[in-house]
Amino acid sequence: MFAGHVGAALAIGSADRRLNAGGLAFAALFLDFILWVFVLLGWESVTIPADFANTHQPQFTFPYSHGLLASLIWSFLAGVAALLWYAGKRGRSLSSVALVALAVFSHWWFDALVHVPELPLVADGSPKVGLGLWQNMPVALAIEALIVIVGLAFFLIGSRLSLARRLWLGSLALAILVFTVVGMTVAPPPPSTVVMAASSLVTILLVCPLVGWLGGIAAT
Numbered sequence: 001m002f003a004g005h006v007g008a009a010l011a012i013g014s015a016d017r018r019l020n021a022g023g024l025a026f027a028a029l030f031l032d033f034i035l036w037v038f039v040l041l042g043w044e045s046v047t048i049p050a051d052f053a054n055t056h057q058p059q060f061t062f063p064y065s066h067g068l069l070a071s072l073i074w075s076f077l078a079g080v081a082a083l084l085w086y087a088g089k090r091g092r093s094l095s096s097v098a099l100v101a102l103a104v105f106s107h108w109w110f111d112a113l114v115h116v117p118e119l120p121l122v123a124d125g126s127p128k129v130g131l132g133l134w135q136n137m138p139v140a141l142a143i144e145a146l147i148v149i150v151g152l153a154f155f156l157i158g159s160r161l162s163l164a165r166r167l168w169l170g171s172l173a174l175a176i177l178v179f180t181v182v183g184m185t186v187a188p189p190p191p192s193t194v195v196m197a198a199s200s201l202v203t204i205l206l207v208c209p210l211v212g213w214l215g216g217i218a219a220t
Helices: 003-013 021-028 030-041 068-086 094-114 133-156 163-185 193-219
Strands: 045-047 059-061
Touching: 003 021, 003 094, 003 133, 003 163, 003 193, 021 030, 021 094, 021 193, 030 045, 030 068, 030 094, 030 193, 045 193, 068 094, 094 133, 133 163, 163 193
Parallel strands: none
Antiparallel strands: 045 059
16 A cells, blocks of 8 residues: 555644645655665565566565554654654644654554555564455555545645645645556566665655645645
8 A cells, every 4th residue: 555645644634734744644654664674674574476467465574664563663753753843843732743643553554454464463473464455456446545535635625725736736646546556456576675665765755745845835
C-alpha cells in the first residue's frame, strides 16, 4: 500500500489545519522509509519471489520497521519529535503531536489489512498478523482507492486552498493512486532488492514534498 497511506495522511490533516500535509504524508509513510533504509543496511530483508509477475507481492522480514511493538515505538518517537519541533510555537497543542503519532501508527493498521500474515507482533519469531487482502487484488485496490478519495475529500472540505491548488493536489493524489495500481498489477519485477529499496526511498522523498507544497498552505 502506498496511495492509501497518503490518503490517510490527508484525512488526518483535516483534523488540524495547522499541520503541514507533506509532513503528515511522510509520517504516514515513515515505516516504509525506515524499512527501505534498513533493507539497504542489511538489517531487514525483502525477497522477490519467482511468481512476482503474477502476485506482485514481495516477501518481507521486517520486525524493526513493521512489527507491532516497533510501530508503537516509532509512533511514540515521532510524537516526541513533533513535541520538540512544536515547542514554543504558537497555537500548537498536544493534539497536533498526537495526530503526527497517529499518522505514523496508521501505517501499521493499513498494512495489516493487505499483507499476508508477516507483520510480527514483537520480534521476528513472534506470532505474525495480516488479513491478506492483496490475495484478492481488485478488492484491495478498491479499498485503497476509497481511502484516497475519502482522505482527499476530507482534506479539501473546509480548506483554504485555491481552486488551482485543489486541482493540482487532486491530480497528484490520482497519479499516486495510478502509480500504486500499476505497481500492484502490471509492473515487471524489479531487477534487484537494492533497486527496489532505492527507488522506493526516492519515491517517498519526491511525493511528500509535493504533497506539502500543494496542500501545506491549505490549512492556514
